[in-house]
Amino acid sequence: MSAVYEKVKGVLVDKFGVEESEVSLEASFDDLDLDSLDLVEFALAAEEELGVRISDEEAEQLETLADTVKLLEEKGAQA
């Protein structure tokens, strides 16, 4: 597992109250009971934690954590 994934997982567990056992690369935001407002909030948290900006439009396209980690890594996120 990548360091970026571990960071994303940490944000979801600490800030969004997701159960650690529910988090996996295949999990969708829907599976984790996070809606579009949560996704915008997630993008803000990712920016704080990883120093890269996800636009609202990009956030809307994200479905799974795998998509999210890929996007963050492409943007040069450093965990």
Next chain:
Amino acid sequence: MSHPEVAVTGLGLATPAGLGTDASWQGVLEGASAASTDPALAGLEVDMSCRIPGFDATALLGRKAARRLDRFVQLATWTAREAVADAGLDPEAWDGPRVGVVIGCGMGGAHTWEEQHRRMLEHGPERVSPLLIPMLVPNMVAGQIAIDLGATGPNLVTATACASGATAIGTARDLLRSGACDIVLAGGTEAGLTPLSITGFAQMGALSTRTDDPARASRPFDVERDGFVAAEAAGVLVLERDDDARARGARRRARLAGYGASADGYHVTAPDPEGGGAERAMRAALADAGLAPGDVDHVNAHGTSTPLNDVSEARTLRRVCGEAMSVTSTKGVTGHSLGAAGAIEAGFAALALEHGVVPPTANLTEQDPEIDVDVVAGSPREQAVEVAMSNSFGFGGQNAVLVLTRA
């Protein structure tokens, strides 16, 4: 015109006197003030408040609700669940569109406002949460209860400052009388114990400054009173038409017999010293209940512990109802929970009717000689209460009076 009678079939209370209806009732009967120094208000001129003991949103409502709902919504959501369970109703089974929700709220999401404003100033507008608006707007509390319990009938929030909870209950009563609803969850909530809100009340001169002795600070009707102590709380009543409640074999805890409302049209914060608006609301509530002023046995007073309110209210009570009834202010114990106060006090009035006991006014050691009514102090008083009145008067001169009778 004759109206269908309305019964209180369920109660939910989360107050500084206790978490839950039973704990709150025990707390007000014990008569010990819940006020204490509040670390969240450290450094302010007034650094005390009355908080609900043990209200842990994560433990009681889950992590998602703890994160996504402002505290004023969390308190009311938990309390609405307690009230519905107490009424023996099953939200899975009820006819949702026939269930209304009317909740009073003075401030809305004060915690959210202040936290997000700080974030914007410190980190810029792009860091402001997308949940800012859904968390802070006052109407969200009724909307969230609809989501939580599938109550999809008429749904609104009333804002009449410190009378909001009583206004909500009166409004709910009308939804039952008109036939618009079969069940209404009615109450009030407030969670404004934040540095900016408390400072605002302190700057008005509304708060007690007895910060060296918080437990003695809220002292309604006492000659040494110097202002109120701010509180958080929520209260929800389940209201149904009396016939419907009987038909389903529900326990009727009290009847909501009358509601009266008025405006002082006098001043933004000070009560009309002549009590004209308050008197009209009291008389309207009694007339609505088909009762005479002399029928009132017990009054749960607005009794905020401010110098102006308590003397003006007591004079008005004396003029309208005479001297035979017992008067208490449960705010001695709970402090003043603003938009929740009218709802939790309607709950305490219902419990006084049900149990035949009146809670004492905490910290009343020397009654103000200008206050010439029979204030219950020291310990609870056993009294077979048949008719109870609950007064609520809001800043802005908005008055709401409820009359409850024994079921």
